[in-house]
Amino acid sequence: MLHIGNERIPVCGGASRRSFLQAGAASMAGMSLSNLLRLETFGAVDEPRAKIRNCITLFLVGSPGHLDTWDMKPDAPADVRGKYKPISTDVPGIQICEHFPLMSQMMDKVALIRSLHHKTGASHENGQRWMMSGHDFNAANPQPYMGSVISRAFGATGDLPASVILPGKIGNTGTSTPHGQQAAFLGSAHEPFFLGSDPANSDFQVADLSPPPGQDEVRINARRDLLAQIDQLQRRTETKTTRDFDTAYDRAFALLTSPETKKSFALSDEPDKVRDRYGRNTFGQSCLMARRLIERGSRFVTVNHFDTVFNVTCWDMHANGGNLDNTYLDYERHLCPQFDLAFTALIEDLEQRGMLDDTVVAVLSEFGRTPKLNSRGGRDHYPPAWTNFLCGGNIRGGQVIGSTDKIGAAPHDRPILPQNVVASIYTAMGIDLETTMIPGPGGRPIRFIESEPITELF
Numbered sequence: 001m002l003h004i005g006n007e008r009i010p011v012c013g014g015a016s017r018r019s020f021l022q023a024g025a026a027s028m029a030g031m032s033l034s035n036l037l038r039l040e041t042f043g044a045v046d047e048p049r050a051k052i053r054n055c056i057t058l059f060l061v062g063s064p065g066h067l068d069t070w071d072m073k074p075d076a077p078a079d080v081r082g083k084y085k086p087i088s089t090d091v092p093g094i095q096i097c098e099h100f101p102l103m104s105q106m107m108d109k110v111a112l113i114r115s116l117h118h119k120t121g122a123s124h125e126n127g128q129r130w131m132m133s134g135h136d137f138n139a140a141n142p143q144p145y146m147g148s149v150i151s152r153a154f155g156a157t158g159d160l161p162a163s164v165i166l167p168g169k170i171g172n173t174g175t176s177t178p179h180g181q182q183a184a185f186l187g188s189a190h191e192p193f194f195l196g197s198d199p200a201n202s203d204f205q206v207a208d209l210s211p212p213p214g215q216d217e218v219r220i221n222a223r224r225d226l227l228a229q230i231d232q233l234q235r236r237t238e239t240k241t242t243r244d245f246d247t248a249y250d251r252a253f254a255l256l257t258s259p260e261t262k263k264s265f266a267l268s269d270e271p272d273k274v275r276d277r278y279g280r281n282t283f284g285q286s287c288l289m290a291r292r293l294i295e296r297g298s299r300f301v302t303v304n305h306f307d308t309v310f311n312v313t314c315w316d317m318h319a320n321g322g323n324l325d326n327t328y329l330d331y332e333r334h335l336c337p338q339f340d341l342a343f344t345a346l347i348e349d350l351e352q353r354g355m356l357d358d359t360v361v362a363v364l365s366e367f368g369r370t371p372k373l374n375s376r377g378g379r380d381h382y383p384p385a386w387t388n389f390l391c392g393g394n395i396r397g398g399q400v401i402g403s404t405d406k407i408g409a410a411p412h413d414r415p416i417l418p419q420n421v422v423a424s425i426y427t428a429m430g431i432d433l434e435t436t437m438i439p440g441p442g443g444r445p446i447r448f449i450e451s452e453p454i455t456e457l458f
Contacts, residue, residue, distance in 0.1 A: 052154055053393045053429045054294045054301075055360045057146070058287070058343065061170060061306040062316035063127065063386065065369035065379045067408045068331060069097045070387040071114045079373045080407045083328050091398045099336035102344040108398040109347060109356075109391045111457055115402025115411035116388055118367075118418055122381040124173035124309065124316075125180075127366025127418075131388075132180030132302075134422030134449040139177065142184035146422060147300035149448060150429070151183075151190040153438050158297035159258040161193035166286040168196050171307045181302070185441045192302070199267055199285035206265050264296040265289070277345045284342040291349055294359055305339070317369060319378025327378060347391060360393040360428040364421070371407045384410050388421060393428040394458060401456050419451035427453040 065082070067073055072086040072095060086095035089107035096104055103110070120126050120136045129136050135143040144152075147163030156162035170179040183190040197206055267275065267285060270292075278284035283305050290301040309316040310323045313334050318324040343363065350356040368386025369379030385404045391397050402414035423433060426448050433448055440446030 051430045052299075053358050053360055054299050055146075055150070055362065055425060055429055056287075056290045056294060056346070057300075057302045057362045057364055057425075058346075059128075059131070059302055059304050060315050060339070060363065060365040061128075061173065061304055062124070062309045062314040062326075063365040063367050063369065063381075064315045064331075064335070065317055066114070066385065066387045066404075067369070067371060068317075068328075068379075069100070069336070070112055070389065071385075071404055071408055072097060073406065073408055076371075076407050080371050082373065084332075094398075094400060097336065099332055100340045102340045106344055106347055110389050110397050111391065111395050112387055112389045112400045113402060113416055113421065113454065114387045114400055114404055115414050115416050116368075116386050116418065116421065117411055117415060118383050120383075122367065122383050123175050123177070124366050124381075125175050125177045127383060128170065128173070129178060129180035130418035131364045131366065131421065134419040134451060135180075137178070142178060142182060143180075144184040144186045144190070145181045145192060146425060147181075147192050147302060148183035148186050148190040149426075149438060150300040151192075152186045153431075153436070153448075154299060156297055156299065159261045160264055160293060160297045162299045163190065163192040164195065164290075164293055164298050164301045165192045166195045166289055166301065166303045167198055167282055168304070168307055169194050170304055173309050186438075195265075195286075195289070198282050199289050200280060200282045204267060204285075206262075260296070264292055267292070274349070277341075277349075279338055279341040279345070281338055281342075283338055284345070287342045287346045288349075291346060291353075291355075295353070295355065315365070317378045318380060319374070319376040321376065350392065356392050358393070360390065360395065360425060362388070362390050362421075362425050364388050368408070371409045390421075390424065390428065390457060395428055396457060399456065401454060416454060417451070419449055420454050423449050423451040424453040424457050427458065 064070075067076075067080065068082045068084055072084070073081050074086055075081075085098045087098045087101065087104055088095055089104040091107045094107050094112070096107070118127070118130055118136075120130070126136055129143075132145050133143045134146070137143045145163070147165070151162035154162070165181060170181060173179070181192060183192070195206060197204055263269070267289060270288065275285065275288065278288040283303065286303045290303050293301050306312060306314040308314075313330045314326060315331075315335060316324055317326045317328070317331065319327045347356065347361065350359050350361070365386065365388060367381055367383040370382045371385075374380055385408055402416055403412045404410060405412045426433060431448060433453070437445040437447055
């Protein structure tokens with residue numbers, strides 16, 4: 001069975017994507033969807049479709065130093081190993097930073113990937129694009145964010161958007177190049193929904209879910225009727241752009257008028273002890289919101305831990321004394337404890353609610369940080385090596401995949417690229433990358449990603 005978005009295209013004899021292409025579906029890239037649908041006449045076998053899971057990604061904007069968190073080198077020289085000590089975990093032989101005591105007791109659920117690397121530039125944006133889409137690209141050739149791909153392929157299960165980013169867009173991280181959190185050629189209907197508010201605020205509400213002043217539900221419905229009339233005229237000269245905007249309008253009206261949607265964002269409905277468990281801060285409450293949205297029908301939710309690296313306490317530990325003045329003290333006092341609390345609360349909460357088997361949790365970042373401390377006692381950008389990790393779904397936890405050399409400067413074995421991680425997330429969500437495709441630029445079918453998943457994860 002060949003899946004193109006929500007369309008299921010049987011392939012004779014259950015052939016794989018590669019054998020299908022080799023067997024003479026020549027110029028598949030030039031075939032229209034209607035032509036592909038004609039393949040059903042060949043009497044193909046209908047293979048059972050895999051279970052589709054959900055995903056929550058926690059994106060640590062700024063990027064933690066791998067040597068100070070999840071790939072420690074206690075035997076390295078002092079100017080490499082840093083100030084923190086490793087602690088044992090509930091998995092013999094796996095150690096992590098002493099400032100993740102809660103996480104250390106959940107390592108049986110986590111698969112650490114310690115040999116990540118890329119070679120296309122040391123800007124934050126390079127890494128963001130890689131980890132959010134599986135591609136590096138420029139503004140002239142954008143590639144879609146994972147959440148937009150999932151939205152296009154499988155859609156939402158209710159009125160909530162299929163793809164949501166909390167609490168807001170990534171802003172200034174150094175350059176004006178794309179961050180990788182846009183729908184690109186998939187169209188505006190599959191742009192992620194950005195919360196645009198801080199769920200930790202006492203007066204938190206989603207502004208876009210409240211009608212403009214003076215516009216009640218009657219006026220909103222009247223506007224929808226007017227747009228429907230305009231739509232009938234537009235369809236006489238229908239284009240893809242028009243269809244995309246129609247779907248986007250439908251989504252906007254559903255968000256505005258659905259009581260269940262508004263209830264999904266109502267963090268005040270959560271018991272105080274649950275909110276406290278996640279941490280009463282933007283990241284913690286965003287993680288809690290992510291659980292609520294997945295529970296109620298969203299399929300792919302990303303929590304951006306920070307929207308900038310300038311003049312804020314974040315993972316970008318340059319220690320430059322200016323607008324990038326994050327230090328070991330910030331890691332110890334704020335960042336590590338905040339992450340440790342929220343991440344473990346999310347995993348614990350998902351498991352208690354019976355959702356962890358259906359939800360992949362991916363902790364991602366742009367790159368590592370330099371093995372040797374700089375002259376100020378900080379670490380700079382370093383894409384040759386870093387650690388990210390996955391859990392939930394059918395991920396095999398309690399393991400370390402890949403390793404770095406004695407000073408964490410480069411992969412020592414099992415080097416892994418960002419696109420392998422993205423392919424693994426799709427696979428963990430139940431997508432067979434060999435037999436499932438989506439419409440690409442111009443509607444031509446393309447593979448979700450031209451890469452292979454990390455086999456050890458499954």
